[in-house]
Amino acid sequence: MATLIELISELELEISPNVSDDSVLDRRLLAHWIHKQRALWLRNELNKPYRTIDYGITQQILLDIEVADEEDDLVGIGEGFSLFKSTQNLPNLIELHNNAAIVRVTSVWDEESELPKSRYTLPLKVIDFTNIPYSGHGKFTSNKVFVYPLDTKLYLVQPDEDSYYDIITKVKLIGVFENPEDVTGFSESSRYPVSVAMWNYIKGTIIKEDLRNFYIPIEDKLNNATNDITRTGSNEEKD
Helix, strand or coil: CCEHHHHHHHHHHHHHHHCCCCCCCCHHHHHHHHHHHHHHHHHHHHCCCCCCCCHHHCEEEEEEEEECCHHHCCCCCCCCEEEEEECCCCCCECECCCCECEEEEEECCCCCCCCCHHHHHCECEECCHHHHHHCCCCCCCCCCCEEEEECCEEEEEEECCCCCCCCCCEEEEEECECCHHHCCCCCCCCECCCCHHHHHHHHHHHHHHHCCCCCCCEECCCCCCCCCCEECCCHHHHC
């Protein structure tokens, strides 16, 4: 798929015949509309029954992990478990009906670890934070690490003994974010996480809705370098 700068250029080319040369549309505004309509389309689409998340709309982010403070334990993790959190803020994820749009969270292997690297390819268990008090007590889950996003942080709940992992200091999260530009490393020249079909819908919606104050049949009577255009059929023309 195209980069963000290519999508903006395509949008400018699409609307240029119907917007005065004297009208200035800031590219930052066009980018904002693209992010907004993408987030809205994805939220509506992914909340439909039996929808799966296409890897092409995802991004990944690395988060450093530290021991959480006592006041961070808002749900009560219980004895025998320790709470950790990301040091960086987590960009806003697309919100689904029952959870955030997280595809996968894995621990990043530490070269000093005595555990094999292959262990760190297994995903951590992502759950809703309200289920934390009931997680990790089963026969097959007692050594698992549970992960949940809350406010601006990613939290990890790890058993103090017999954990499948060493103490985790970094994780890789793959998810669907509201604004791709909020993800570290993304730039206008990066591949924009959107499919061709989705982009055609987004572009059409921007032209139909967001650009309604600019997308007009207009006349620039003076053909000058100022934005003093008048709309065709205005009261001024009728006088």
